Amino acid sequence: MKSPLISATIITIGVSACVTAASNEEISSKAAAMLKSSFKANGQATLDRLDQDATQHLCSEFAGKAPPRDVAQKIEALNLATVKYPTDGNLLGDWKNGEKIAQEGRGKQFSDDPAGPVGGNCYACHQLSPQELSYGTIGPSLYQFGKLRGYGPETQRYAYGKIYNPDAYAACSNMPRFGHNGILSEQQIKDVTALLMDPASPVNR
Incomplete structure (x- = not known):
């Protein structure tokens, strides 16, 4: 008792x-x-940007640390299901346009013209072309991406999917979900994929 x-x-x-x-x-x-x-709405930067989806909510629970493996697998599966590949089956566009998109940092900010250019600002986080000396290191170097990994369809599909929704491959990634969030169009994602995968691209020289 x-x-x-x-x-x-x-x-x-x-x-x-x-x-x-x-x-x-x-x-x-x-x-x-x-x-x-x-916060207050300003131009195209509206307050709905503060609303979290299921992925963001889960990642916020483990901010500053990696989520447990079972949670990470749940996040990756959730996001992989959102990746939409081109219906024409062609994953590669024009690498020259891809380079322009990688260099372009404008788009989706309150001060940007909604009708103006929207870029990926890839160089802010990655090394790509060796001709560009100014690049960030938050993300891994993508120099010789295709040359090192091969130019086959599986690698092309991975590259396209990674740009479309990086959380499908690495839960709680720092990389924007360019396709999932409508930042880049299908054609733009094709062009950036070509920048990574085309043997003629400066990335692979």
């Missing part, structure tokens, strides 16, 4: 746990409300 002291201790711990959980939920709710109240 439990003593009154032990029973009281168990009850206290249980109540404290409930209070802590409630407090954490309350804090998260207040923080989200404060975040939303600090």
Whole structure:
């Protein structure tokens, strides 16, 4: 039989746990409300950008650390199902246009003309063409991407899918979901894929 002291201790711990959980939920709710109240719609940058989809919600739960493998697999499967490949079966466009898209950093910002050019800004995170000396290192180097991995259909499909929705291959990736979020068009993704996969592209020379 439990003593009154032990029973009281168990009850206290249980109540404290409930209070802590409630407090954490309350804090998260207040923080989200404060975040939303600090933004205002400006041009094409509307407040719906603050709304999280299932992937973003899951990744936010593990911000700053890798999600558990089962969660990562769930995220990757969820996003792989969203990848839409060209109906014509052709995954490669014009690598010259792909280079322009990789260099272009404008698009989707409040200060950008919605009718103006939209780029991928790929060089902000990756090395691609050796002629470009200014590039970021958040992402891996993509120099000689096709040359090192092969130019076959499987690699082409992977490259296209990775650009379309990187979370399909690496859960909670820092890379934008260019196709999934409608940042780049199908043709633009084809062109960037060609930049990576065309043997004539400077990326593979």
